[in-house]
Amino acid sequence: MANPRSTSKDKDKKPRKPKPCPICAQGIEYVDYKDLSLLKPFLNERAKIKARRTSSVCAKCQKQLAAAIKNAREMALIPYANR
Secondary structure, three states: OOOOOOOHHHHHOOOOOOOOOHHHHOOOOOOOOOOHHHHHHHEOOOOOEOOHHHHOOOHHHHHHHHHHHHHHHHOOOOOOOOO
């Protein structure tokens, strides 16, 4: 039985090529909370941490990023929220 949601458009789509992780591509092994130039692009305009699918970061780097951003917030280097 065919899936009712599948259409002919689904057959025409090519499989997506995975984007390389921007942190791994730069050769960064450890994400430091003091490196604000590295952390800022992974925050949205409301100072929330961007999701993996939007920032195209691998799982290992996303965990390191989240910990570094939270640590930087504790040290008052990054705001908790922008209004």
